Amino acid sequence: MSVRVRFAPSPTGYLHVGGLRTALYNYLFARHHGGKCILRIEDTDRTRFVENAQENLISSLSWAGIEFDESPDKGGDFGPYIQSERFDLYRKYAQELIENGNAYYAFDTAEELDAMRERQQKAGVAPKYDRSVMRNQYTLGPEETENLFKANAPFVVRLKVPLTGEIRFSDIIRGEVVVNGRDVDDQILLKSDGFPTYHLANVVDDHLMQISHVIRGEEWLPSTPKHVLLYDAFGWERPKFAHLPLLLNKDKTKLSKRQGSVAVEDYAGKGYFKEAFVNFIALLGWNPTADREIFSMQELIEFFSLEKVNKAGAVFDTQKLDWMNSQYLRALDLNDLAVRFKPLADEAGFSGFDNDYLAKVIGLLRERVNLLIEIPVFGNYMFEKPKEYDEAYVLKHWKDTTLELVKPLVELFKNAPNFEHQTTHDITMAYVESQGLKLKDVIHPLRLMITGKSVGAGMFETMEVLGKDECIERFNIFIDKKEKGEI
RNA sequence: GGUCCCAUCGACUAACGGUUAGGUCACCAGCCUUUCACGCUGGCAGUAGGGGUUCGAAUCCCCUUGGGAUCACCA
Numbered sequence: 001m002s003v004r005v006r007f008a009p010s011p012t013g014y015l016h017v018g019g020l021r022t023a024l025y026n027y028l029f030a031r032h033h034g035g036k037c038i039l040r041i042e043d044t045d046r047t048r049f050v051e052n053a054q055e056n057l058i059s060s061l062s063w064a065g066i067e068f069d070e071s072p073d074k075g076g077d078f079g080p081y082i083q084s085e086r087f088d089l090y091r092k093y094a095q096e097l098i099e100n101g102n103a104y105y106a107f108d109t110a111e112e113l114d115a116m117r118e119r120q121q122k123a124g125v126a127p128k129y130d131r132s133v134m135r136n137q138y139t140l141g142p143e144e145t146e147n148l149f150k151a152n153a154p155f156v157v158r159l160k161v162p163l164t165g166e167i168r169f170s171d172i173i174r175g176e177v178v179v180n181g182r183d184v185d186d187q188i189l190l191k192s193d194g195f196p197t198y199h200l201a202n203v204v205d206d207h208l209m210q211i212s213h214v215i216r217g218e219e220w221l222p223s224t225p226k227h228v229l230l231y232d233a234f235g236w237e238r239p240k241f242a243h244l245p246l247l248l249n250k251d252k253t254k255l256s257k258r259q260g261s262v263a264v265e266d267y268a269g270k271g272y273f274k275e276a277f278v279n280f281i282a283l284l285g286w287n288p289t290a291d292r293e294i295f296s297m298q299e300l301i302e303f304f305s306l307e308k309v310n311k312a313g314a315v316f317d318t319q320k321l322d323w324m325n326s327q328y329l330r331a332l333d334l335n336d337l338a339v340r341f342k343p344l345a346d347e348a349g350f351s352g353f354d355n356d357y358l359a360k361v362i363g364l365l366r367e368r369v370n371l372l373i374e375i376p377v378f379g380n381y382m383f384e385k386p387k388e389y390d391e392a393y394v395l396k397h398w399k400d401t402t403l404e405l406v407k408p409l410v411e412l413f414k415n416a417p418n419f420e421h422q423t424t425h426d427i428t429m430a431y432v433e434s435q436g437l438k439l440k441d442v443i444h445p446l447r448l449m450i451t452g453k454s455v456g457a458g459m460f461e462t463m464e465v466l467g468k469d470e471c472i473e474r475f476n477i478f479i480d481k482k483e484k485g486e487i
Numbered sequence: 488g489g490u491c492c493c494a495u496c497g498a499c500u501a502a503c504g505g506u507u508a509g510g511u512c513a514c515c516a517g518c519c520u521u522u523c524a525c526g527c528u529g530g531c532a533g534u535a536g537g538g539g540u541u542c543g544a545a546u547c548c549c550c551u552u553g554g555g556a557u558c559a560c561c562a
Contacts, residue, residue, distance in 0.1 A: 223557080
């Protein structure tokens, strides 16, 4: 059997990180097995439709590097891939179930259903559609049912769940799951507006699109018995199921908006590399080996297997994501990083620097930050002259004698044959030794004059990237201010 | 509450009956040093509890406890 899987989001907003992981696992599984990965939009609920949500979803998915073989954009042999364009189908299949006795018409109003649930709650039983007393084709009889149709009474189609016996199915991740038929509700398949519910549309489409493996979040586990019943009722072969463990908040509840960002686009916006984010997400609930953390998409594909997916939920804790991002920051090509950094620099107000310079700055600072986006803040002095000088740092390292100590050194720098870090280092070293001092006696004052800050990359490397003219200018500005007593 | 799922360091996880229970992040200490980092070395820290099965259990079974998901004409 050829592998065909699908990611089937609802267009209700942005792509959730849990959704991204589900999509990713589907993608990895498909690619690993040389199968097809399909994107299907499940928009059967008109009330939850959000403008541009579909575009948003697709752009987040593509940012992450997840490509689909068949999708609304791309088309394919099993389209359309948007459920709202497939409505006729669902009605037809609902009809088929009515005819073979696996589904039935019901005419209850919302009020009647509420009343039923209230009664059941009072009686202390689980709320469940009671087809022996409610208004449906069984209690009403053929004649009355016919009359209601003639009167255009609103109706729904419900799944006829066997009252006795067990429903069982096997899940690749969880093994055998068994539920009693009496515990399964007569799910509405076709709503009174004629639209299908998720359950019907999902099963029909998965069958028609020849989906071999249904890989989805654990929240779907409780409704899987209904889906299994539907496959059986149609006489269709069931796909293999794999219910993924949930992504969790710190308090172990299902990952939600309340406790932090859950939109994939937010993480892209925060400056995380897609490579790091995908790497991180992939390792939440699955691990190919014990002694490795960094994997490229190709490697994830190569190693992926559903059998190694965990059963327990995983807390989405971004601490490790930060570290992972820093690993990519150090490993990625500097020119490539410069291209990615350019817009971030522009946004920070540091425009007009060429990629060559940006690459050098990144090379200088990449080991000191986790995210590229931190560079304009951490290393602002690489793009602008210091606006202020760290007071505590001045106090600690600028003595009364420092000014006279530094001035001759600046002269030596002016006459330096070049400004490579080795050269300035050697000049400084020789000077310092001639004064009977140590390197650090002068390094801190230099850092202060050049950057205004107490932290940064290696001093001579920093000076090399900034260049001779810029450095001399900064020395002079500082010395001038110092002499005027402004600092 | 009913049903279902789950349970290894604070977090992510390894172990598929035999290991001093391993790795990574975070945290702590030391080394390195030109500040901050990186790096290196070391440390802290875990099988929820109780019963079985077995020569031997984190691993298999049962119970308890705890957590979660789900119970709509949402998906």
